Amino acid sequence: xxxxxxxxxxxxxxxxxxxxxxxxxxxxxxxxxxxxxxxxxxxxxxxxxxxxxxxxxxxxxxxxxxxxxxxxxxxxxxxxxxxxxxxxxxxxxxxxxxxxxxxxxxxxxxxxxxxxxxxxxxxxxxxxxxxxxxxxxxxxxxxxxxxxxxxxxxxxxxxxxxxxxxxxxxxxxxxxxxxxxxxxxxxxxxxxxxxxxxxxxxxxxxxxxxxxxxxxxxxxxxxxxxxxxxxxxxxxxxxxxxxxxxxxxxxxxxxxxxxxxxxxxxxxxxxxxxxxxxxxxxxxxxxxxxxxxxxxxxxxxxxxxxxxxxxxxxxxxxxxxxxxxxxxxxxxxxxxxxxxxxxxxxxxxxxxxxxxxxxxxxxxxxxxxxxxxxxxxxxxxx
Amino acid sequence: xxxxxxxxxxxxxxxxxxxxxxxxxxxxxxxxxxxxxxxxxxxxxxxxxxxxxxxxxxxxxxxxxxxxxxxxxxxxxxxxxxxxxxxxxxxxxxxxxxxxxxxxxxxxxxxxxxxxxxxxxxxxxxxxxxxxxxxxxxxxxxxxxxxxxxxxxxxxxxxxxxxxxxxxxxxxxxxxxxxxxxxxxxxxxxxxxxxxxxxxxxxxxxxxxxxxxxxxxxxxxxxxxxxxxxxxxxxxxxxxxxxxxxxxxxxxxxxxxxxxxxxxxxxxxxxxxxxxxxxxxxx
Numbered sequence: 001x002x003x004x005x006x007x008x009x010x011x012x013x014x015x016x017x018x019x020x021x022x023x024x025x026x027x028x029x030x031x032x033x034x035x036x037x038x039x040x041x042x043x044x045x046x047x048x049x050x051x052x053x054x055x056x057x058x059x060x061x062x063x064x065x066x067x068x069x070x071x072x073x074x075x076x077x078x079x080x081x082x083x084x085x086x087x088x089x090x091x092x093x094x095x096x097x098x099x100x101x102x103x104x105x106x107x108x109x110x111x112x113x114x115x116x117x118x119x120x121x122x123x124x125x126x127x128x129x130x131x132x133x134x135x136x137x138x139x140x141x142x143x144x145x146x147x148x149x150x151x152x153x154x155x156x157x158x159x160x161x162x163x164x165x166x167x168x169x170x171x172x173x174x175x176x177x178x179x180x181x182x183x184x185x186x187x188x189x190x191x192x193x194x195x196x197x198x199x200x201x202x203x204x205x206x207x208x209x210x211x212x213x214x215x216x217x218x219x220x221x222x223x224x225x226x227x228x229x230x231x232x233x234x235x236x237x238x239x240x241x242x243x244x245x246x247x248x249x250x251x252x253x254x255x256x257x258x259x260x261x262x263x264x265x266x267x268x269x270x271x272x273x274x275x276x277x278x279x280x281x282x283x284x285x286x287x288x289x290x291x292x293x294x295x296x297x298x299x300x301x302x303x304x305x306x307x308x309x310x311x312x313x314x315x316x317x318x319x320x321x322x323x324x325x326x327x328x329x330x331x332x333x334x335x336x337x338x339x340x341x342x343x344x345x346x347x348x349x350x351x352x353x354x355x356x357x358x359x360x361x362x363x364x365x366x367x368x369x370x371x372x373x374x375x376x377x378x379x380x381x382x
Numbered sequence: 383x384x385x386x387x388x389x390x391x392x393x394x395x396x397x398x399x400x401x402x403x404x405x406x407x408x409x410x411x412x413x414x415x416x417x418x419x420x421x422x423x424x425x426x427x428x429x430x431x432x433x434x435x436x437x438x439x440x441x442x443x444x445x446x447x448x449x450x451x452x453x454x455x456x457x458x459x460x461x462x463x464x465x466x467x468x469x470x471x472x473x474x475x476x477x478x479x480x481x482x483x484x485x486x487x488x489x490x491x492x493x494x495x496x497x498x499x500x501x502x503x504x505x506x507x508x509x510x511x512x513x514x515x516x517x518x519x520x521x522x523x524x525x526x527x528x529x530x531x532x533x534x535x536x537x538x539x540x541x542x543x544x545x546x547x548x549x550x551x552x553x554x555x556x557x558x559x560x561x562x563x564x565x566x567x568x569x570x571x572x573x574x575x576x577x578x579x580x581x582x583x584x585x586x587x588x589x590x591x592x593x594x595x596x597x598x599x600x601x602x603x604x605x606x607x608x609x610x611x612x613x614x615x616x617x618x619x620x621x622x623x624x625x626x627x628x629x630x631x632x633x634x635x636x637x638x639x640x641x642x643x644x645x646x647x648x649x650x651x652x653x654x655x656x657x658x659x660x661x662x663x664x665x
Contacts, residue, residue, distance in 0.1 A: 002383060003593060003597050005383050006383075154408065179535075272660045275664050282590070283586050287586055289383060290586060291386040370575035378574055378578060381555065
């Protein structure tokens with residue numbers, strides 16, 4: 001244990017910081033705002049492309065995939081530098097952190113070239129088709145069916161909550177390919193272009209507004225998908241699912257810490273909850289750093305997700321209540337405008353609190369995280 | 383920064399765990415001699431934290447905590463025998479003052495070390511009969527709690543809470559109702575998971591405090607308060623959920639749980655509760 005920063009990590013951070021100083025788009029270039037998690041405005045596409053070309057997009061990757069073979073502590077420094085400046089990493093976060101990252105892990109060379117690189121360069125965007133009306137927490141119960149006929153899969157079924165699907169070019173879709181096998185063993189993953197015949201997307205509003213479109217229902221009726229769009233081996237989709245969410249979750253704590261830091265500033269006060277928030281973010285960081293060490297149990301990610309999402313939510317509730325009836329006003333800005341980030345992070349107090357439920361519901365609910373901790377860390381019986 | 387134990391610290395942790403488990407039945411005097419022999423009283427802050435966490439886990443009956451974290455930071459040395467310190471400005475609830483060989487007093491004239499027997503501090507009757515707290519009646523006391531004392535109590539409480547969770551986990555695994563272990567019920571699992579998260583949160587903040595003291599970092603004052611406040615939050619969850627999950631068994635004298643519940647709660651009440659430290663963090 002030591003407080004002093006690792007010189008190699010600090011050099012890395014300073015290099016990235018200098019890059020940002022030199023190349024960050026000016027506010028007047030960035031007036032067009034992103035409308036969904038798969039909608040990247042042109043200026044942001046150019047910016048993501050610039051990060052890719054300079055090896056600052058996904059630093060852990062090799063240069064051909066927008067990185068510079070960085071170490072894990074360097075990757076953390078990269079995210080911390082972005083969050084310190086309130087810069088959104090990508091306006092298609094799932095396309096970058098889940099879909100492209102999964103293709104780089106599980107995809108063929110051709111899939112990396114055809115899909116991963118264009119995603120990384122923000123030439124196309126992607127959404128993740130996992131949840132279904134009957135498969136949420138019990139994701140492995142998914143029923144969207146894909147049958148291989150000749151050189152195509154024929155896909156039938158429905159996805160829901162598919163964030164950004166109406167703006168995406170392709171969906172990384174989890175489908176059942178062997179209905180006879182135990183539920184975890186009959187799942188496969190397909191890249192399905194959204195322009196495919198028989199694929200219908202219906203965006204629906206969030207709690208924030210009827211036209212705040214990110215959620216989608218996606219219907220598949222005899223959709224033909226070329227068999228080379230299979231990602232990873234047939235019927236091994238569960239492994240890809242774990243890998244995909246693993247990518248997303250390993251460093252998710254940095255994003256919770258970012259929201260909590262913003263809240264510390266935006267709702268500065270001398271109430272006790274504010275001290276709790278300062279303690280929570282400090283503990284979250286320390287747990288995150290500790291998780292970078294060797295021989296840590298990856299299941300501990302659940303501790304960080306649970307602590308981060310619930311601490312942020314509790315603090316947003318305190319901030320809301322502290323503002324009393326004023327907190328009803330909407331839309332208003334509750335934090336500094338930052339052209340490189342989403343407006344939702346400094347939206348009205350009511351909206352901020354409502355959006356904090358994204359943290360405790362998406363990506364494995366708090367209840368599921370508690371089950372994981374109890375069963376896989378404490379060893380309680382299933 | 384790096385926030386994991388190095389090999390030597392890991393080894394120390396293992397040795398402390400083994401020693402504490404092995405010598406559980408030893409009389410107090412022999413325990414004390416073992417600690418001295420192993421050099422634990424001289425340990426620097428991080429290593430001391432490792433020792434204290436395990437002694438907290440074992441509900442150590444000796445005056446180790448008071449000697450290492452109440453006397454030493456005040457006097458700037460170890461006592462002859464055992465020791466404690468008075469730094470609350472009042473001398474009201476001083477850990478082990480009734481049995482310390484030397485007592486360091488924080489007075490308006492600076493630190494004064496007095497012979498324990500001479501001061502004849504009066505032991506107070508408290509809910510936990512294994513806990514020694516006493517009143518030290520001397521004039522001119524001033525307040526100034528050492529960071530090490532806050533950290534020491536905090537990390538000991540983390541140990542107590544870990545013990546509570548271990549006892550509870552063992553209980554809910556073997557206790558059957560409705561034909562299944564009660565640990566298979568989600569209502570039970572979620573309470574246990576909340577205890578685990580509270581412990582991890584308190585643990586990292588306690589070790590961060592130890593680290594800032596070890597490196598004399600300017601953040602040490604705030605870090606010590608955060609550690610003590612988080613340990614206070616942690617014992618609240620662990621006392622509440624631990625007692626509840628143990629069922630009526632936890633309500634009796636005839637089980638181990640009660641000892642650790644009392645230690646954890648006493649830790650919060652001594653040297654300022656979680657709420658007091660949180661308020662102090664805001665000024």
